[in-house]
Amino acid sequence: MHNITTKILLGDSREILKEIDNNSIDLIVTSPPYADRRKNTYGGISTKEYVEWFLPVSEQLLRVLKPTGTFILNIKEKAENGERNTYVLELILALRKQGWLWTEEFIWHKKNSYPGKWPNRFRDSWERVLQFNKTRNFNMYQEAVMVPVGDWANNRLKNLSKTDKIRDNSKSGSGFGKNISNWLKRSMVYPSNVLQFATVCNNQNHSAAFPKELPEWFIKLFTKVNDFVLDPFLGSGTTSEVAQRMGRNSIGIDIIPEYVEMAKKKIAQKSYPYLTITESLYEKI
Amino acid sequence: MHNITTKILLGDSREILKEIDNNSIDLIVTSPPYADRRKNTYGGISTKEYVEWFLPVSEQLLRVLKPTGTFILNIKEKAENGERNTYVLELILALRKQGWLWTEEFIWHKKNSYPGKWPNRFRDSWERVLQFNKTRNFNMYQEAVMVPVGDWANNRLKNLSKTDKIRDNSKSGSGFGKNISNWLKRSMVYPSNVLQFATVCNNQNHSAAFPKELPEWFIKLFTKVNDFVLDPFLGSGTTSEVAQRMGRNSIGIDIIPEYVEMAKKKIAQKSYPYLTITESLYEKI
């Protein structure tokens, strides 16, 4: 039986984060209000002031994160007057200057994204999921997110050519050799950096920034049971709910009282801890 | 019978491009040598000097492109010493400063990339396909890349409810509404900005940058028959080959004699022009 805590705090992250100890968090996973979005609730930070607004928060995040920890940031720029805004690019550059390592950019491909087509553009059906780290020696539990081998194996591995069966160093000089036949015996393979989750379509509940699968995937990948997860822009509480269910300690912060109430209700309902099907599957491996 | 030309030129794009007329190209689609890649062939431009190296080329591209034309740039930063390099982000900002509009970022999802991983990252299975324009009034032939509607339509549209027949505004106050009955006769719908093309097999002795489907898709979307396509980093000649097959005039430039020879052979083999199945379908619309 795990003994975890799930804290939900009301207030401005720039202040509340100061109460958290140095080097105490294993994973930060969050989706802050995007520039000029969520005007009704968060007031809508303009693209011009966005980086300036975000840096004091990320400064605290850098302090509270363990050297082995990871910061996952889900964000997207908007298109306006025919152009994509560059504030997210500028944010990445500013975060590096602040001391973060920009380790990876995952793509969240939203299969059921908002409809809409315009004379000069199609639907924007993806978002950036940026990974930042404090050091190069961060914890990563890759086995935890392995996926069943799919069509790739069925089609590709049926007929292995001679060159496929020996170690086949690519001629193009990538230096990455593959030994295809090793994959034959496996039923699970590692995923790539393109993630396909559906967006949340809440008919009754309040809308959430990201689907449960998103924090779940990163919590699996970057933490173990009893680790500490932080979401400084909790919203309706998805991260806290998932962390609790997965037996991780967590702290969630939001500035909107209604959201904090909603999040508290969510975590109170659950008889923690129990693990998801995929999680328990992993534990058996 | 179309009467198109397909030019393959040997030399440095920074020089050769000067021979092309102002405002004469409808589409530039290219995959330049990535920083520190293809060292054996292109000499490997370092990440530090990449932007500086690229800007004289893009200055010429800006000159030769028609005001209604589009510049498609397939590029991806590499991971270096555990970090993603920021030179592509800096290039986007520099191109805007040069006068380009950053219109869109498509994601090329390489679904069939080999499984593989490193201790601290997974397989990188996507690339950026950046769209730049000279003006906001560029040509876009969206019907040319429509895709079949999803299965849901069969069930969904069988019986229309009362709200389906009228405009139904979203409750969230976003102003977003829908009128389902508009979709009744729809068999084809518009795609999103996430593209899924297979990767090319590198079993030839050159580093093929992108599969035929990539230039084909953008040539369909941004040009008509008899328009002018340009690839200033032609490589093995994929863009020229596809443009010729689709009845577009084209100019391809590369600095490597072997590549130019290879490209010339490719375009000589073809009895031009003939159109792809999808292309001829579009022409009937």
Place this chain on the structure above:
DNA sequence: GTTCCGCATGAATCGATAG
């Protein structure tokens, strides 16, 4: 119980028109 089917909903953007 299990499958089927109706239905509500969502981090949107552009062009035209009005102030």
Place this chain on the structure above:
DNA sequence: ACTATCGATTCATGCGGAA
């Protein structure tokens, strides 16, 4: 000329009630 408001456009998903 510049800003504000309004109308048009569009798909996939999960829930819950019906069959």
